[in-house]
Amino acid sequence: MLKLRNFLKGFILSFLFIFTLILLSLTYYFSEDLKNDLRQMVIINDFKASIENVKLLTLRNYSSLETNQDLQIDLKNRLNDLENNYKDLLEEIDKENLEKINTILQIGNDKGIKSFNKNIIETNQLITNIKGYLNSLIEIFMNEILDNPNLSKKAEISALKIISDIVLFLYGNKELDELEFKKNISVLKRELYVLKRKNGDRRSINYLQSFIQKAKMINQNKSLVLLRDRMNILVYDNSIMYELEKLNKTLEAKYSLKNLMFTSLVSITVLFYILTILSIYFTYLGVRRKAKELTKIKNELEHIVEKDELTELGNRIAFIKEKNQLRNPTLILLNIDNFKQVNESYGIEIGDFLLKSLANTIKDFLSKEGLDGKVYRLGADDFGILLEDYKDKIEEITEKLIKYVENKAFKYGDLYIPISVSAGIALDRPLFEKADMALRYVRESRLKYAVYSDEMNIHDKIINKINTIKTIKRALQKDGLFLVYQPIKNLKTEEIEKYEVLVRLEDEKGRILYPGEFLDIAKEARLYGEITKKVLEKTFKTLDEYDVELSVNLSVEDIVDENIRFLIRKYIKDPFISERLTFEILENSAIENYKENFKEFINEMKSYGVKIAIDDFGSGYSNFAHILNLKPDFIKVDGSLIKEIDIKEENRLISETIVSFCHQLGIKTVAEFVWNKEVYKVVKEIGFDYGQGFYISKPIMELPVEKKKKEAV
Structure with a gap:
């Protein structure tokens, strides 16, 4: 559920972010489009203003246009500005919006300019070419006259041709009124005729000058006619203004609509932008809150990891x-x-x-x-x-x-x-x-x-312990554990009736290790249970092969180990084994913690015929109440009481009390650590039923019996 919630948050935030980017892109596009429309309207208004200025100036000074050179120059400049504004229109306004304006400008009138819409550069170039051509022809003509005052017929024809070329060039332009041209041609012919008649006279120069003036007048008249026709289109033809006004209204309508759309788009963009910012902000708050929670959890985990739960101390x-x-x-x-x-x-x-x-x-x-x-x-x-x-x-x-x-x-x-x-x-x-x-x-x-x-030398002891653990593991894997048997003597019959099973360990060098050298280390290394299993398996095998009674040690840890209990149950179901088996259990304080398990185990073993002995009784943790509660078959009095029983009266008194108490309950007693003759005599005198120790016999490797297993009765 948490993953789904995080996914939805991420999806919504991504959607808002992407959609906001799209809206920003659209807003930018519309803003650029609005700028373009506004720029077109400004250019159109500038163009209209230029037309109005030319129209106003023309209407005011039309009568003096032909004689006022300054006015002509001013009008030319204004027309040039007008044509520049039109070029801006061509660059900025869509071509389809200028089709009608172009049509009007191309029609003009019969006397108007042929292509006003082309641009002012063409017109200026045309006038410049005409001027240059006229000046060149006049210069040639003048040189010919001056070099040869007595012109021949051929020279007259040449001069006439030159003048005719000038006239035809001007006339061929078809931009001047025909009457004006004819008038100018007649003037040229008359002047030419006079010039021919007077060709030897110095006055020919004056006539030549007059011709130059006339030629200039033609050029000037042409420019004036062009200027007048250009103005007539603007002054008397309102089609351009109409189309410009119409175009301007169309652009204004589009601009208003686009501006409305742009305003709405900006509002939506701002809304989504705010939503995106808020989403990012709240996501940030969530992440920050989560970070604080994680920091708190981290600190708590560090506290847990570095603190002991029970004592609240550092671990x-x-x-x-x-x-x-x-x-x-x-x-x-x-x-x-x-x-x-x-x-x-x-x-x-x-x-x-x-x-x-x-x-x-x-x-x-x-x-x-x-x-x-x-x-x-x-x-x-x-x-x-x-x-x-x-x-x-x-x-x-x-x-x-x-x-x-x-x-x-x-x-x-x-x-x-x-x-x-x-x-x-x-x-x-x-x-x-x-x-x-x-x-x-x-x-x-x-x-x-x-x-x-x-x-x-603690380091050496640790090394020794490590080596002992290795030896134990190797012995468990390679059957390096073996049993020895210490005889237990019936002090009444003086016969060996049973044997206590003791474990030994052989290291890889053949050295024999005694229980005191490795059992405590095995407990620390958690190998004690494995040793017990090996000892039990070998004990059961011996009972199966020999008709002999054996006594084997069990600790409280062994009794509560379910695996060991399972192993014991597996073998004691055979009465021939169970009736010849005694479990020696060390009495200590651990019995209190497993009192119920302990009692249950003893009752179960007795039900199969297994005998129970309390080992090391009198060693420090001895409780007569346990004897009454557990009702064992044997009590083995600890060697700490027995070994000096012959010289310490208190040891003898304690031992006598134990023996007397047990006999009254029908429990047999065993004296451990019978190590010399004096001790042996005292334990017999006190009334111990059995004795065990080096004086009687050291542990032996092989049982002194060869009897095979008997059939169970």
């Missing part, structure tokens, strides 16, 4: 961004000790409460101490305190911080939850990596805090 992204802005940074990486157990014991809700409370406690500490630092949540229960220029006081600050946090009473409802913390410190870059390695060193060394140094 690792914010830490990486802000640590690079400091010149001399130091980092305290604070971690809650055994937070996983706290989470498992009290639940995730209380765990989240602790994390938020600790975040506020750290900020309160910085404020109280006047320290300009920033706090980040850098892991599940890891908090980073970024400081600048505190290298000399960083250990003192860390000690105060740990004390401040551990003295804080974290209260959730009526429940008080004490916590302990550890810290790793980095004085230079890379901050997080060094602080994290220092924190690992703290955990291994059971310290409260440590400043990273190269002497910690």
Whole structure:
């Protein structure tokens, strides 16, 4: 829907923009057309005004035209202007509008000029040619007379021919009145006759001068006649003015109509222009509003990306961004000790409460101490305190911080939850990596805090961990995991009745790795479940091949793993396997979080005949209520109580209590870590049902039985 709305907005805006451009183009075209019409009307009016001026001057001075040379010159100039205006008409006005005017100008009259409409340049050229021709002939004639005063008959004929050529040239023009020509011819003949009779006399020069004057008079009369005829057309013929007026009215009507259309078009163009501007403006407002929304969303996303949702502290992204802005940074990486157990014991809700409370406690500490630092949540229960220029006081600050946090009473409802913390410190870059390695060193060394140094050999430990992970993966792929079996002895019969399955790992160099070397690393690398599957598959295979009882360890994580539960169900449907199988489950605080799953699993296993043992009982998280609730088949007392049971009276008393309590419930007891004869004697005296340890037997590679699988009864 949003895409359709945006498409429609874009389409409407494009349409308005394009249509406005079209209207602007049409407006420009009409404006140019109106300018052209207006220019034609101006030229016509100028032409009419020129005609009126000539007419007015002619009417006022017509009687003196022949004698007034200045008036003739003035009229010629005005006629020239008139003809120039007509040339403008020819260039500007459409040819069809001038057809009638051209017709009138071409007709003239019998005595009028032949082609007034051609242009004044032709007329002037004609007059100039006539003048030149006359002057040339006269000069020739004069030279002939002067050179030979006693002309012969031949000379007379030649002179007469010259004069005749002049007359015929003028007459042939047919622009003079015939009577005028005849009169002039007669005058020439008489003068010629007198000239011939007097050819030896000096007076011939005077006659010659008289001839020149007469010739000039002819030329002048011709020009005057031309001028008069040109004026007569304008003065006495109103056709031109009528046609010009008619043409002017036509142009005015067209101009009015076009002007109306132009005005309407301008109004529409302005309207669409305004609509386009408004559309662009509102689109701009929409884009601006959308940009603000996107900026707001961007800021919110940055807040989400750079903030820890639970504690509202900066996360690792914010830490990486802000640590690079400091010149001399130091980092305290604070971690809650055994937070996983706290989470498992009290639940995730209380765990989240602790994390938020600790975040506020750290900020309160910085404020109280006047320290300009920033706090980040850098892991599940890891908090980073970024400081600048505190290298000399960083250990003192860390000690105060740990004390401040551990003295804080974290209260959730009526429940008080004490916590302990550890810290790793980095004085230079890379901050997080060094602080994290220092924190690992703290955990291994059971310290409260440590400043990273190269002497910690943490780097080597990390490399070792990486190599161990590679070894685990290789062992899983190439069957590098194998089982060993530690005998469990019946202390009453002194017989080996069953074996505990233990896992070993062989690396590519043939070195054997024990569970303590790789199981915790496997959990961190999320490979623990794969190891459990391999151990179970090999255990079920052994039970299928040998008539022997086996005990195998399961963690709470294994029990809640649906894939592992599916694998177990697949095999325990066979009674011959299930009745010889015992699952040893480590009792710890995680049971509380999965109490229902745990109880359901135990009941299901018992329904198939599988036995249940609680492992490491008495190791720190032991609960007699669980024994009553779960009703296991065996209780395995932890080696921490057994190994010194012969020398520590309290260990003996605790063990006796456990044995007595279990026997009253019908639960068998197993003593672990029976490592010498003295311990063996004490556990027998106390009444343990079974014993397990190096004194009885170390784990063995091969089972000492060769019996094949028996038929299930």
